[in-house]
Amino acid sequence: MPARRVIAEIARKELYPSKKQDAIILTGATGVGKTKLMELIAK
Numbered sequence: 001m002p003a004r005r006v007i008a009e010i011a012r013k014e015l016y017p018s019k020k021q022d023a024i025i026l027t028g029a030t031g032v033g034k035t036k037l038m039e040l041i042a043k
Contacts, residue, residue, distance in 0.1 A: 003037055030031070 009024050026034045 003041070006037060006041060 006024065006026070013019075013021060013024070026032055026038070
């Protein structure tokens with residue numbers, strides 16, 4: 001499930017702040033729910 005992968009990446013960023021990772025890039029075709037996924041996670 002893509003949501004779990006994104007949440008895992010966010011958690012990894014929180015656990016290891018020493019790594020120089022500024023962003024998480026979401027890629028995919030138009031209409032697959034990238035924006036909706038990030039809106040749900042932000043809440």
